Amino acid sequence: MLTAKQIALYIGWLGVFFILGACDEKKDPYPGFSSLVAERHELRKSISKERQGETAQSQEPEETAEVKNKKSLAVVYERQIEITDAASGEPIAKGVAYLNKEGKITRIRIYRQ
Numbered sequence: 001m002l003t004a005k006q007i008a009l010y011i012g013w014l015g016v017f018f019i020l021g022a023c024d025e026k027k028d029p030y031p032g033f034s035s036l037v038a039e040r041h042e043l044r045k046s047i048s049k050e051r052q053g054e055t056a057q058s059q060e061p062e063e064t065a066e067v068k069n070k071k072s073l074a075v076v077y078e079r080q081i082e083i084t085d086a087a088s089g090e091p092i093a094k095g096v097a098y099l100n101k102e103g104k105i106t107r108i109r110i111y112r113q
Helices: 004-022 033-053 062-074
Strands: 077-084 091-099 105-112
Touching: none
Parallel strands: none
Antiparallel strands: 077 091, 091 105
16 A cells, blocks of 8 residues: 555656646747857857958058058147246146147147146
C-alpha cells in the first residue's frame, strides 16, 4: 500500500504535468528579429574594422584636405591682448588673438582674471 507521503508526491507530479500541459507555446511575435540584430551587429563590426584600417587621407576628398591646409595656414600670428573698460580704463580680461597673414583677427580666446 502507498503511504501518505507517496500519494502526495504522485498528486503533486500530476499537478505539475497538468500545468505544463496547459501552457501554450507562445509564438514569437517578431520571427527572425534576433537574426536581424545579429546580422546588424556583425555589419557594424566589419564597418568599424574597415574604418580603422583606412588612413585619414584616403577618407577625405582632395578638395577638403586642401581647404583644411589653407585653414590651418590662416592662423599665423598670436598676440596677447588685454580687454579694458572704455569708461574707466580698468582691465576686464586677458586673452589671445589669432591673426592671419593680412593682420586680420581670425579668432579670440579670452581668459578671465
